[in-house]
Amino acid sequence: MKRIVTVLAGVGIAMSSFAGTAAAEQVELSSIVSKQEQQKMINVAHRGASGHAPENTMAAFHKGFEMKADYIEIDVQMTKDGELVAIHDTTVDRTTNGTGAVGSLTFEEIRKLDAGSWFGTEFAGEQVPTFEEILDAFRGKIGILIELKAPELYPGIEEKVAEALIERNLHHPNNEKIIIQSFNHESMKTSKELLPNVPHGVLAGASWADVTDEQLDEFAAYADYFNPNMNIVTHDLVSDVHDSGMRIYPYTSRSQEQALRLFDLGVDGIITDYTEHVYKHPVKNS
Numbered sequence: 001m002k003r004i005v006t007v008l009a010g011v012g013i014a015m016s017s018f019a020g021t022a023a024a025e026q027v028e029l030s031s032i033v034s035k036q037e038q039q040k041m042i043n044v045a046h047r048g049a050s051g052h053a054p055e056n057t058m059a060a061f062h063k064g065f066e067m068k069a070d071y072i073e074i075d076v077q078m079t080k081d082g083e084l085v086a087i088h089d090t091t092v093d094r095t096t097n098g099t100g101a102v103g104s105l106t107f108e109e110i111r112k113l114d115a116g117s118w119f120g121t122e123f124a125g126e127q128v129p130t131f132e133e134i135l136d137a138f139r140g141k142i143g144i145l146i147e148l149k150a151p152e153l154y155p156g157i158e159e160k161v162a163e164a165l166i167e168r169n170l171h172h173p174n175n176e177k178i179i180i181q182s183f184n185h186e187s188m189k190t191s192k193e194l195l196p197n198v199p200h201g202v203l204a205g206a207s208w209a210d211v212t213d214e215q216l217d218e219f220a221a222y223a224d225y226f227n228p229n230m231n232i233v234t235h236d237l238v239s240d241v242h243d244s245g246m247r248i249y250p251y252t253s254r255s256q257e258q259a260l261r262l263f264d265l266g267v268d269g270i271i272t273d274y275t276e277h278v279y280k281h282p283v284k285n286s
């Protein structure tokens with residue numbers, strides 16, 4: 001199966017390398033199987049459809065929904081006065097017209113900021129959304145991959161996230177498609193204790209290229225996903241993650257070539273800024 005998907009990646013080469021009917025059949029077969037592979041691939045709109053709209057705004061999340069991603073990925077942090085908000089950096093400087101650390105600003109201060117103009121004038125006036133707004137707008141419509149961003153800066157954020165999910169009965173997410181992930185693995189252990197029925201993931205940067213089977217087994221004790229930097233993904237890593245009982249959604253694909261490489265490596269999902277590189281005809285819950 002994986003070999004045939006490779007044929008898709010190199011379809012131009014395949015067409016020129018085979019002769020006559022056999023070549024045509026080979027290409028046709030590869031197209032069919034590749035389409036089936038793509039149907040199974042989980043498509044995660046990174047920070048929303050952030051190739052098309054300003055990351056972590058409602059515009060980006062709506063775009064991801066419109067583009068029929070399976071999940072939107074959101075970065076959750078906490079304001080000075082305890083409001084959960086979606087923003088990637090630990091300061092507001094890059095993605096808004098303000099300055100300062102997220103945790104040093106009140107929600108009222110953050111809410112006044114323009115989180116869209118930096119991306120394009122047509123997005124002027126986009127605000128930093130709250131976690132609860134996102135849940136209320138998208139629950140049951142699209143999966144939500146919740147990243148706790150730098151939770152070590154925000155003591156108690158795991159409890160706040162759990163409360164928001166429990167209030168909405170999203171802590172039994174079999175049909176609601178909620179996943180929580182973080183680079184902070186201790187935070188994930190804490191969160192899993194609070195939300196034992198919610199799938200959790202460990203994010204793994206490039207320094208985890210040589211992760212051992214023992215380490216994967218330790219992760220699998222509380223996590224359902226091992227989501228690594230795409231540059232460290234190999235066939236062996238995918239196989240080892242699967243052997244540990246976890247699934248693997250690498251981040252962050254930003255080109256068609258990167259997405260095709262990840263298809264070929266047999267990952268379960270792809271976290272991408274460009275939903276259109278992954279999406280074909282997703283089959284939910286298959």
Ligand code: G3P
Nearest residue numbers: 073075147203251252271
């Ligand atoms: O979903 C994983 C990915 O978002 C992790 O990297 O920096 O984009 O939050 P980052």
Ligand code: CA
Nearest residue numbers: 073074075147
């Ligand atoms: Ca993220």
